Structure formats: C-alpha cells, structure tokens
Amino acid sequence: MSTNAVELDRTAIGTWSGGRFMHFGEAIDEDRLVELLTPGRGISTVVTADAYGVGEADKVLGKAIAGVPRDEFQLVGAIGHDFYNAERNGPKGFPRFTSPALRGPDAYADYLKSATEKQLERLGADRLDLLLLHNPDRIGYTSDVVWDAMAGLRDQGLADGIGVAPGPANGFTLDMLSCFENFGDAIDWAMIILNPFEPWPGSYVLDAADQADIKVLTRVVDLGGLFWDILRPGAELGPTDHRGYRPAGWIEAGMEKIDQMRPIAEKHGLTMIQLACLWNLAQPAVECVAPTLIQEVGPAARPIEDLRAELAALPEDNPLTPEDMDEIARIGDNVGSMDLKGASVAFEGEEQPDSWPTNPVLVEVGGRWGVSPEMLLKN
Numbered sequence: 001m002s003t004n005a006v007e008l009d010r011t012a013i014g015t016w017s018g019g020r021f022m023h024f025g026e027a028i029d030e031d032r033l034v035e036l037l038t039p040g041r042g043i044s045t046v047v048t049a050d051a052y053g054v055g056e057a058d059k060v061l062g063k064a065i066a067g068v069p070r071d072e073f074q075l076v077g078a079i080g081h082d083f084y085n086a087e088r089n090g091p092k093g094f095p096r097f098t099s100p101a102l103r104g105p106d107a108y109a110d111y112l113k114s115a116t117e118k119q120l121e122r123l124g125a126d127r128l129d130l131l132l133l134h135n136p137d138r139i140g141y142t143s144d145v146v147w148d149a150m151a152g153l154r155d156q157g158l159a160d161g162i163g164v165a166p167g168p169a170n171g172f173t174l175d176m177l178s179c180f181e182n183f184g185d186a187i188d189w190a191m192i193i194l195n196p197f198e199p200w201p202g203s204y205v206l207d208a209a210d211q212a213d214i215k216v217l218t219r220v221v222d223l224g225g226l227f228w229d230i231l232r233p234g235a236e237l238g239p240t241d242h243r244g245y246r247p248a249g250w251i252e253a254g255m256e257k258i259d260q261m262r263p264i265a266e267k268h269g270l271t272m273i274q275l276a277c278l279w280n281l282a283q284p285a286v287e288c289v290a291p292t293l294i295q296e297v298g299p300a301a302r303p304i305e306d307l308r309a310e311l312a313a314l315p316e317d318n319p320l321t322p323e324d325m326d327e328i329a330r331i332g333d334n335v336g337s338m339d340l341k342g343a344s345v346a347f348e349g350e351e352q353p354d355s356w357p358t359n360p361v362l363v364e365v366g367g368r369w370g371v372s373p374e375m376l377l378k379n
Contacts, residue, residue: 004188004213006130006161008074008288010281011311012045012217013037015057017293018304022052023240024225025294028304030060036293036304037064039073042312047217047290049078049134049165050119051094058122066124075125076217078165079115080134093168096353098139098146109149116158130189131159135167137353138343141175147183161188163214169354171340173201173376174362177208177369184212194218194286195227196279196332197257201340203283204371210285218280222291226254227276228307236298260331268319271310278318279328336379345373 016022018033028036037046037060048061058077065073081094082102088094095102097111116131131153133140140146141164150162164179166172170193180187190209194202198220209216224243225231233252237244258272265275277289291311295304320328339346343358351357358373366372 004161004215006188006215008076008130008189008215008217009043009045010288011043011277011314012047012076012288012290013043013293013308013311014047014219014290015049015052015061019295020053020060021057022292023238023242024292025241026238026297028295032304033060034064036308037061039065039068041309043308044072045074045076045288045290047076047078048119048123049132050115050122051081051083051134054083055118055122058119062122062124070125074129075123075127076130076132077116077119077123077128077159078132078134079112079119080136080140082111082115084115084118092353096135096137096140098137098143099353105143105145108143108145109152112146112149112153113156113158116153120158127157128159130161130163132163132165132189132191134165135354136164138175138351138356140164141172141179142182147186151186163187163189163191165191166342167193169341170198170338171201171344171376172342173204173340173371174343174358174366174373176205177371178362178365180205180208180212180214181365184214187212187214189215189217191217191219191290193220194280194283195221195223195276196261196328197223197226197254198334199329199332200335200337201376204369204375206284206286208369214285215287216283216285217288217290218286219290220292221276221280221289222273222294223254223276224250225292225294225296226251226258227273227291228294228296229258229272230296230300230302231255232300235296235300238297257331261328264320264324264327268324270315270319273307273310274314275320275328277311277314278320279325282318282320282325335375336377339378340376344376346377
C-alpha cells in the first residue's frame with residue numbers, strides 16, 4: 001500500500017525537451033542537452049521515458065546525473081511501450097506491453113521488472129524516485145495484475161513510488177477516474193496534460209486524485225511553446241517540428257489569449273510561463289510542473305538555457321488571487337475543443353491502443369465525480 005512519501009521538486013525537466021527525442025523546435029546537441037538536464041541551479045527533478053529514442057534519452061539523462069549526489073535530485077522514469085520485442089507501427093509508435101499479440105497477464109510482471117531494470121541500467125542508477133506506467137491501453141488502466149506488478153517493483157526497491165502517465169494525446173478521463181478508485185491505494189503520482197489554455201479535460205480528475213492522496217505532475221504546461229512568449233504569428237517552424245501539424249492560426253489564437261492574460265502576469269511581476277506554472281500549481285493535487293523547453297529558431301529565439309533559468313526562478317509563493325484564477329480560467333476555457341482519447345461514447349469500431357468504447361461501469365464512476373460521458377465530447 002502506498003504511503004505517498006515520494007516528493008518531487010515543484011519544477012521538472014523532461015528528456016522530451018531540447019528537440020532531440022520529441023520534435024519541438026531545433027534539436028540541440030547532446031552536450032547542451034546533458035547540461036540542460038543536469039540537476040541543480042534551481043531544478044532537481046528530471047523525467048524520462050524508455051521509449052524516447054528507444055532508450056537513448058535514458059542514456060543522455062544518465063550522463064546528466066552522473067556525479068550528482070543521489071540525494072540532490074529526484075529521478076522519474078516511465079515504461080510501457082515494448083520496443084524490445086515488437087516492431088514500431090509507424091507514427092503510432094511501439095505497442096503497449098499489454099498487447100495480447102505480445103503476451104498474456106501471466107507475463108506482465110516479468111516484462112515490467114525487466115523494462116525497469118534495463119531503464120535503470122541505461123540511467124546508471126539503482127532506483128527511481130518514481131516509476132510511471134507510460135501511455136497505458138485499456139488493460140493498463142484496469143488490470144489488477146498490472147498494478148500488483150507495479151506495486152511489486154516498489155516493494156523490491158526498484159522505485160520509491162509508482163504512478164500512471166496517460167497519453168500521448170489528451171483524454172482518458174473516465175479511465176483515470178476508474179483507475180484512481182480501483183488502485184488509488186497503490187498509486188503515488190499521476191502525470192497529466194494541464195495548462196491555462198487546456199483545463200479541459202485534465203481538471204476533471206484532480207479532485208479524485210486529491211481524495212486518493214495521488215499527487216499530480218503536469219506536462220504540456222507551455223502548450224507547444226506559447227507560454228514561453230516567444231512565438232509570434234508567422235513564426236518559423238522547422239520541417240520536422242510536430243507543431244507544424246497544428247491547425248492553421250493556432251499561434252494567432254493562442255497569442256490573443258496570452259495577451260488577455262498578460263495584465264495578470266505583469267501585475268504580479270511574472271513571466272507568462274511562470275503564470276502558467278503557478279496556475280497549475282494552485283489546482284488540487286498538482287505538486288509539480290514540467291513544461292517543454294524548446295530551442296526556437298528565427299530572430300526572436302532565445303537560448304534554451306534562458307528558458308531553464310526562467311523556470312528555475314519560479315516564485316516560491318503563489319501570488320495569484322482567487323479572482324485571478326477565475327479570470328484565467330474564463331479566458332482559457334477550452335471545453336469541447338478537441339476529440340479526446342480513451343473511453344468515449346463516440347467511439348466506434350475495433351478497440352485501439354489509445355481509444356475504446358465506454359461501458360456502464362465507467363459511466364457510473366464518472367457520475368460519482370460529476371463527469372458524464374457527454375462532457376467529454378467535442379463540440
């Protein structure tokens with residue numbers, strides 16, 4: 001059973017920053033990424049996932065933490081995509097380890113232990129502060145065998161805490177609520193998408209997390225770099241930049257909202273990314289923020305090292321008033337703005353690794369938290 005003594009810093013950096021393993025902005029060289037990830041200078045929590053670069057991101061982070069005293073940083077890992085035994089399925093990535101084509105429940109525990117040990121070996125570490133189940137499918141959210149095995153890794157000392165990290169896209173709300181109810185005694189942390197422009201649907205799971213004593217780490221706090229306040233209409237994006245697939249006009253629409261929130265930030269002497277981080281940290285259960293640090297290109301770009309320093313300078317005391325919080329929520333309201341992944345009444349066809357139909361049990365769970373399936377549909 002979890003006692004949730006796992007503490008992370010208020011700010012974190014993930015190996016998806018810097019453009020080498022997730023294609024946002026310009027890819028910085030390995031030496032710069034190692035320096036960016038090295039704990040210290042105001043940020044002590046570092047996050048990686050074994051699927052990033054098929055293990056290469058772990059090795060880079062291993063170089064960053066080498067020589068840093070172990071009690072001076074918190075190490076977060078994530079496992080779940082089986083690149084050891086399966087082929088990559090194009091842009092869909094590697095299958096989840098729970099795919100029936102790979103193994104049955106009797107082999108889940110062995111896989112999870114092996115994947116954790118291999119990640120630790122690449123990191124040059126003997127334990128993780130937190131181990132996340134990365135991008136689970138329906139089985140991952142619902143299987144007693146999976147969560148018994150995850151808890152077993154904690155019991156064996158491979159990780160101090162365990163958690164769940166839905167994705168890669170937004171959604172999974174009913175699945176998270178059900179997972180918290182069923183396995184909340186075991187789960188220490190969850191990592192979700194949340195920022196002032198995307199309170200929906202992530203905010204729907206926060207009260208349930210809080211009640212279950214599950215702490216929350218939030219990602220995409222910067223929303224594709226908008227809150228770094230560098231992008232402007234007509235901004236140059238590289239040919240492989242994932243943001244090039246966003247709808248036309250997304251920068252213009254985002255900057256319009258940024259400018260509406262700017263007076264609140266200026267009133268408190270905050271940058272826009274600091275405003276976003278503090279808004280997140282004021283939400284129930286949220287204790288850590290991990291925005292993506294992006295090396296933009298073009299004349300308005302700033303060195304990515306400056307972004308790190310800006311994040312590290314996040315004020316300890318949150319100056320946002322209830323009125324500020326309400327106004328930010330009003331400006332950023334995004335209910336119904338996208339199709340969500342996970343269980344959905346709108347889903348049709350054969351179950352997919354990231355999408356599946358809802359069921360009466362999930363509807364009942366959602367009802368206990370005031371979340372109906374219809375609240376999770378695109379307008």
